[in-house]
Amino acid sequence: MLDTTSKIKGYCLITGASQGIGRAISYEWASRGVSIVAVAIDGASLKELKEEVESTYDVSCITLTKDLLNPDTPQEVFDWCMENNIDVQVLVNNVGLGSSGSFEDTSIAFDISLVKLNIFPMIQLTKLFLPVLKKFDKSYILNMSSLGSYRPIPYKALYTASKAFIYSFSKAISSELKEDSVQVSVSCPAGVYTNADTVRRIKVSGTIAKWTSLYADMVASSIVNGMLRGKDLIIPGKGAKLLKVLMMLMPENVNRWMVGRNMKRNRRAV
Ligand SMILES: NC(=O)c1ccc[n+]([C@@H]2O[C@H](COP(=O)([O-])OP(=O)(O)OC[C@H]3O[C@@H](n4cnc5c(N)ncnc54)[C@H](OP(=O)(O)O)[C@@H]3O)[C@@H](O)[C@H]2O)c1
Numbered sequence: 001m002l003d004t005t006s007k008i009k010g011y012c013l014i015t016g017a018s019q020g021i022g023r024a025i026s027y028e029w030a031s032r033g034v035s036i037v038a039v040a041i042d043g044a045s046l047k048e049l050k051e052e053v054e055s056t057y058d059v060s061c062i063t064l065t066k067d068l069l070n071p072d073t074p075q076e077v078f079d080w081c082m083e084n085n086i087d088v089q090v091l092v093n094n095v096g097l098g099s100s101g102s103f104e105d106t107s108i109a110f111d112i113s114l115v116k117l118n119i120f121p122m123i124q125l126t127k128l129f130l131p132v133l134k135k136f137d138k139s140y141i142l143n144m145s146s147l148g149s150y151r152p153i154p155y156k157a158l159y160t161a162s163k164a165f166i167y168s169f170s171k172a173i174s175s176e177l178k179e180d181s182v183q184v185s186v187s188c189p190a191g192v193y194t195n196a197d198t199v200r201r202i203k204v205s206g207t208i209a210k211w212t213s214l215y216a217d218m219v220a221s222s223i224v225n226g227m228l229r230g231k232d233l234i235i236p237g238k239g240a241k242l243l244k245v246l247m248m249l250m251p252e253n254v255n256r257w258m259v260g261r262n263m264k265r266n267r268r269a270v
Helices: 005-009 022-031 043-058 075-084 108-133 159-176 196-203 209-211 216-228 238-249 252-268
Strands: 011-013 036-040 061-065 088-093 141-145 181-189
Touching: 011 022, 011 075, 011 108, 022 036, 022 043, 022 088, 022 216, 036 043, 036 075, 043 061, 075 108, 088 108, 108 141, 108 159, 141 159, 141 216, 159 181, 181 216, 196 209, 209 238
Parallel strands: 011 036, 011 088, 036 061, 088 141, 141 181
Antiparallel strands: none
16 A cells, blocks of 8 residues: 555545446545545445445445436535535546447437536536645546547447547646646556446457456556556556557557457447
């Protein structure tokens, strides 16, 4: 454990904390003595998270049952924290929706939800909590992107575009906020075994996907270590790091052709 965590007196607010990577990041911060504000929709999963965290670690875990697709939710979360004297020192913008399939096959309602959920809560929460984060000598923001942010991926068009937005936004504000001691990190994991759909997709995606994919607890540990070490980019796992280098060495159109062919084949298998 890095000694830095002893300096974290405020709370860690995590969106999409009831399942998957968000849940694992909640445990990871709690294991380092940081109290949690967990935001998600499913009250039963959040209750279970609270019970497990508070019975295992000497921290509190506050749960807020909220739909982040509602554009008023970030303001409500912020107001609730202000009214209850909850100072957020670590903000983890994790919530996100995945997709795979041909762009023309998804409904416009789904497409809009994906863009809304992947991008707007991050912008709103970051803007709202910045004055609070700047009160601390050192504070942290983590935005959840994906290895897919580096290259356009056919059959994941909107997903990778939304993750490229998160990557670019995070890197830019990381420079803007350097002098304010707000550490902004962006994480770009490859596949992570989380919900059933993602697990199924990883399993049919061939050797490279299996070789680079990790479990959520491994990703969470890498992310929290990276944040505390002041990294602006966190790619969990050696396999994913190597894959990123190979992707960047390959001409974009060749990479897109290869990945697109693979995605098309896998689509039939899912
Ligand atoms: N899994 C991967 O392979 C992978 C790889 C790279 C990046 N990522 C990114 O990592 C993040 C987490 O992915 P994951 O695989 O852990 O997802 P997950 O297992 O599906 O969990 C998503 C979390 O978000 C919550 N959520 C969903 N819609 C919500 C809404 N409208 N309002 C509030 N909370 C909502 C869910 O809980 P409720 O249902 O209770 O709301 C759940 O806690 C996403 O941004 C994803 O794009 C994932």
